[in-house]
Amino acid sequence: xxxxxxxxxxxxxxxxxxxxxxxxxxxxxxxxxxxxxxxxxxxxxxxxxxxxxxxxxxxxxxxxxxxxxxxxxxxxxxxxxxxxxxxxxxxxxxxxxxxxxxxxxxxxxxxxxxxxxxxxxxxxxxxxxxxxxxxxxxxxxxxxxxxxxxxxxxxxxxxxxxxxxxxxxxxxxxxxxxxxxxxxxxxxxxxxxxxxxxxxxxxxxxxxxxxxxxxxxxxxxxxxxxxxxxxxxxxxxxxxxxxxxxxxxxxxxxxxxxxxxxxxxxxxxxxxxxxxxxxxxxxxxxxxxxxxxxxxxxxxxxxxxxxxxxxxxx
Amino acid sequence: xxxxxxxxxxxxxxxxxxxxxxxxxxxxxxxxxxxxxxxxxxxxxxxxxxxxxxxxxxxxxxxxxxxxxxxxxxxxxxxxxxxxxxxxxxxxxxxxxxxxxxxxxxxxxxxxxxxxxxxxxxxxxxxxxxxxxxxxxxxxxxxxxxxxxxxxxxxxxxxxxxxxxxxxxxxxxxxxxxxxxxxxxxxxxxxxxxxxxxxxxxxxxxxxxxxxxxxxxxxxxxxxxxxxxxxxxxxxxxxxxxxxxxxxxxxxxxxxxxxxxxxxxxxxxxxxxxxxxxxxxxxxxxxxxxxxxxxxxxxxxxxxxxxxxxxxxxxxxxxxxxxxxxxxxxxxxxxxxxxxxxxxxxxxxxxxxxxxxxxxxxxxxxxxxxxxxxxxxxxxxxxxxxxxxxxxxxxxxxxxxxxxxxxxxxxxxxxxxxxxxxxxxxxxxxxxxxxxxxxxxxxxxxxxxxxxxxxxxxxxxxxxxxxxxxxxxxxxxxxxxxxxxxxxxxxxxxxxxxxxxxxxxxx
Numbered sequence: 091x092x093x094x095x096x097x098x099x100x101x102x103x104x105x106x107x108x109x110x111x112x113x114x115x116x117x118x119x120x121x122x123x124x125x126x127x128x129x130x131x132x133x134x135x136x137x138x139x140x141x142x143x144x145x146x147x148x149x150x151x152x153x154x155x156x157x158x159x160x161x162x163x164x165x166x167x168x169x170x171x172x173x174x175x176x177x178x179x180x181x182x183x184x185x186x187x188x189x190x191x192x193x194x195x196x197x198x199x200x201x202x203x204x205x206x207x208x209x210x211x212x213x214x215x216x217x218x219x220x221x222x223x224x225x226x227x228x229x230x231x232x233x234x235x236x237x238x239x240x241x242x243x244x245x246x247x248x249x250x251x252x253x254x255x256x257x258x259x260x261x262x263x264x265x266x267x268x269x270x271x272x273x274x275x276x277x278x279x280x281x282x283x284x285x286x287x288x289x290x291x292x293x294x295x296x297x298x299x300x301x302x303x304x305x306x307x308x309x310x311x312x313x314x315x316x317x318x319x320x321x322x323x324x325x326x327x328x329x330x331x332x333x334x335x336x337x338x339x340x341x342x343x344x345x346x347x348x349x350x351x352x353x354x355x356x357x358x359x360x361x362x363x364x365x366x367x368x369x370x371x372x373x374x375x376x377x378x379x380x381x382x383x384x385x386x387x388x389x390x391x392x393x394x395x396x397x398x399x400x401x402x403x404x
Numbered sequence: 405x406x407x408x409x410x411x412x413x414x415x416x417x418x419x420x421x422x423x424x425x426x427x428x429x430x431x432x433x434x435x436x437x438x439x440x441x442x443x444x445x446x447x448x449x450x451x452x453x454x455x456x457x458x459x460x461x462x463x464x465x466x467x468x469x470x471x472x473x474x475x476x477x478x479x480x481x482x483x484x485x486x487x488x489x490x491x492x493x494x495x496x497x498x499x500x501x502x503x504x505x506x507x508x509x510x511x512x513x514x515x516x517x518x519x520x521x522x523x524x525x526x527x528x529x530x531x532x533x534x535x536x537x538x539x540x541x542x543x544x545x546x547x548x549x550x551x552x553x554x555x556x557x558x559x560x561x562x563x564x565x566x567x568x569x570x571x572x573x574x575x576x577x578x579x580x581x582x583x584x585x586x587x588x589x590x591x592x593x594x595x596x597x598x599x600x601x602x603x604x605x606x607x608x609x610x611x612x613x614x615x616x617x618x619x620x621x622x623x624x625x626x627x628x629x630x631x632x633x634x635x636x637x638x639x640x641x642x643x644x645x646x647x648x649x650x651x652x653x654x655x656x657x658x659x660x661x662x663x664x665x666x667x668x669x670x671x672x673x674x675x676x677x678x679x680x681x682x683x684x685x686x687x688x689x690x691x692x693x694x695x696x697x698x699x700x701x702x703x704x705x706x707x708x709x710x711x712x713x714x715x716x717x718x719x720x721x722x723x724x725x726x727x728x729x730x731x732x733x734x735x736x737x738x739x740x741x742x743x744x745x746x747x748x749x750x751x752x753x754x755x756x757x758x759x760x761x762x763x764x765x766x767x768x769x770x771x772x773x774x775x776x777x778x779x780x781x782x783x784x785x786x787x788x789x790x791x792x793x794x795x796x797x798x799x800x801x802x803x804x805x806x807x808x809x810x811x812x813x814x815x816x817x818x819x820x821x822x823x824x825x826x827x828x829x830x831x832x833x834x835x836x837x838x839x840x841x842x843x844x845x846x847x848x849x850x851x852x853x854x855x856x857x858x859x860x861x862x863x864x865x866x867x868x869x870x871x872x873x874x875x876x877x878x879x880x881x882x883x884x885x886x887x888x889x890x891x892x893x894x895x896x897x898x899x900x901x902x903x904x905x906x907x908x909x910x911x
Contacts, residue, residue: 101668135667138530139530140526140529140530140663140664140667141663141664141667141668142664160532160533160534161532163530163531163532164532166530168527168530170526170527170530172523172526173523174522174523174524174525174526174527174528175524176443176447176524178446178447178450178451179443179446179447183446187439187442187443188527188531190435190436190439191436191439191440191528191531191532191533192531192532193435193436193532232527235527
């Protein structure tokens with residue numbers, strides 16, 4: 091549904107996006123991560139046929155973005171970084187305006203406007219001027235605009251920023267339900283928990299380049315290595331643990347130790363057998379949690395060197 | 405998967421459509437334009453900063469003008485010059501119509517730049533509408549309210565004049581004023597919307613608006629002059645010129661409308677260094693010395709001007725022909741005795757002419773070539789200035805004017821039996837024209853090309869870049885060909901032309 095091949099964009103010699111090749115299938119969510127200025131917004135703008143690629147190509151639903159920009163724009167729903175709402179209009183007028191621009195029949199337009207405004211809890215405020223809306227309400231209205239024409243591809247830039255937890259959850263539910271409707275979704279976000287929860291795959295951009303692409307688990311493996319396991323003991327042990335060859339002890343406390351098996355989870359039976367055989371009182375074996383945030387930061391550290399620590403408070 | 409709607413252009417080349425299908429496609433094409441128009445009008449009608457001055461101008465100005473008119477009538481009646489007051493009314497009508505229109509300039513200047521500043525432009529640019537639809541939607545929306553206010557103002561002012569002063573406008577005068585008001589409004593708005601698409605901020609657009617306000621102010625003065633003279637037919641020519649200019653401006657606006665630039669143009673700083681380098685590169689090209697410059701920059705450009713030069717030459721000759729025909733016709737229709745002695749009697753005229761030519765040749769001293777050169781430069785500067793403001797067209801008219809006068813002089817000399825047209829051409833035009841005519845032809849052609857470059861679409865470069873580069877290329881021709889030829893022409897005109905003319909008159 092969404093495909094790019096060597097997609098690049100330069101602004102007066104500065105490459106905002108370089109050789110980006112990726113594919114997002116129907117029913118898939120791809121989270122686009124990266125620091126500020128990594129090229130996420132530029133990518134979204136190229137995919138929505140607003141910016142013309144300097145090099146490479148991109149397709150939405152089979153339509154090339156430079157050859158068929160109007161068709162591409164009718165297939166994508168875009169939540170822009172800046173919501174760009176007309177503050178002197180009411181929510182109803184605003185959505186009706188965009189429904190007419192997207193050439194929706196009046197009945198379908200009325201039905202969809204009602205559906206999304208109700209879904210986001212804005213229906214009762216539909217006659218209020220947008221200028222009186224809170225930041226979160228504006229965000230939800232902008233999202234309603236992006237979804238109004240039933241787009242096959244969704245490009246969402248920070249969809250839950252400025253939202254209260256309840257609204258953010260609602261939006262995440264909406265995004266998940268859109269995946270089940272076979273839409274292809276690109277989600278640009280700095281919220282790594284959200285990315286981990288929603289995304290099927292993650293792409294990390296840095297200085298315009300794609301530096302990592304894979305499922306959250308693949309990315310964690312890539313950035314943090316194979317999973318580690320904590321062995322919790324019933325009583326303290328200070329002698330070296332009797333581990334099979336290939337196992338590494340990463341941390342040892344009197345009542346626990348952290349071990350990295352060579353083949354990950356599959357090696358756990360061997361680990362347990364060895365410890366129990368040597369009479370170690372194992373009460374629990376658990377995976378040390380690896381978050382996407384850890385993986386992302388590790389990757390960034392690898393790319394840019396160690397990040398500076400915060401100055402100590404006096 | 406849902407298929408996207410087909411975005412058909414209303415006039416696909418080679419497509420043969422039935423009238424009904426053509427109408428339906430045309431309506432479909434205009435639909436988004438009307439949607440944008442509707443939204444903009446809704447927005448404007450809710451903005452007190454727009455509504456208040458429009459209402460004020462509409463309601464207040466007719467009465468103010470009526471007050472002025474009554475005072476004026478009272479004043480001129482004391483001197484028995486009621487005719488002055490009557491000539492004044494159409495002018496006030498024009499003023500009443502123009503003031504509400506000035507608001508359109510403010511709205512137009514902020515049409516794109518304002519949306520960009522408020523970040524509302526991106527969702528619009530992402531919508532599946534064509535550039536032309538968005539551009540025209542904005543353009544039309546800016547016009548509607550001010551034009552309505554303008555018409556209301558004119559109507560109420562006429563009502564007040566009829567009621568208080570018992571004055572009724574002649575239908576043709578009224579039509580001229582109304583059409584002029586509309587075309588002026590359309591021209592201002594087109595130019596302002598163009599500036600709004602190219603400006604980085606509303607402030608920058610407002611600063612650029614001087615380029616609209618000054619010519620329109622000059623135009624209003626010219627229009628008022630023709631209204632006082634009662635030369636209403638000239639107003640229609642002005643309408644025609646305004647419509648042509650508007651069409652060209654809209655064409656430029658569409659040609660340079662660039663979604664990418666609208667989103668990404670961030671800097672509001674004039675980089676004089678970059679501008680100078682761009683201009684210099686356009687003037688000098690790759691040349692390293694004067695010889696190379698002539699060979700690589702000037703001569704190829706002169707060759708490129710071959711076709712426009714031929715067109716300009718044809719226009720200059722046509723101007724000469726029109727001048728000749730007009731004066732010959734006038735002279736044939738009037739009683740010669742009505743002409744003053746000094747120009748009616750061939751002998752007196754010849755003596756005067758010879759005296760003047762002698763003075764030119766013998767008393768001209770060394771400063772004459774310089775004076776002639778500077779005079780010609782002033783004329784060329786005026787032509788350039790008007791040409792820049794009108795895509796070359798009005799500048800060309802300035803060059804054509806002296807050729808019209810020459811044609812007239814040719815007819816007059818023939819009327820006095822002093823020279824035949826051929827003799828006049830050989831004796832009075834050719835000696836310095838051998839350098840001046842090619843210079844003027846090249847000047848006119850380069851002006852036309854300058855205008856053509858500005859209206860030619862360029863998706864790769866901004867309008868500013870194209871303007872500067874085109875000016876640079878024009879400078880090549882001016883410095884490399886026009887200026888040397890004009891210098892040569894000034895010397896020929898000072899030292900050779902009067903001698904040849906004297907020889908023709910005295911042989």
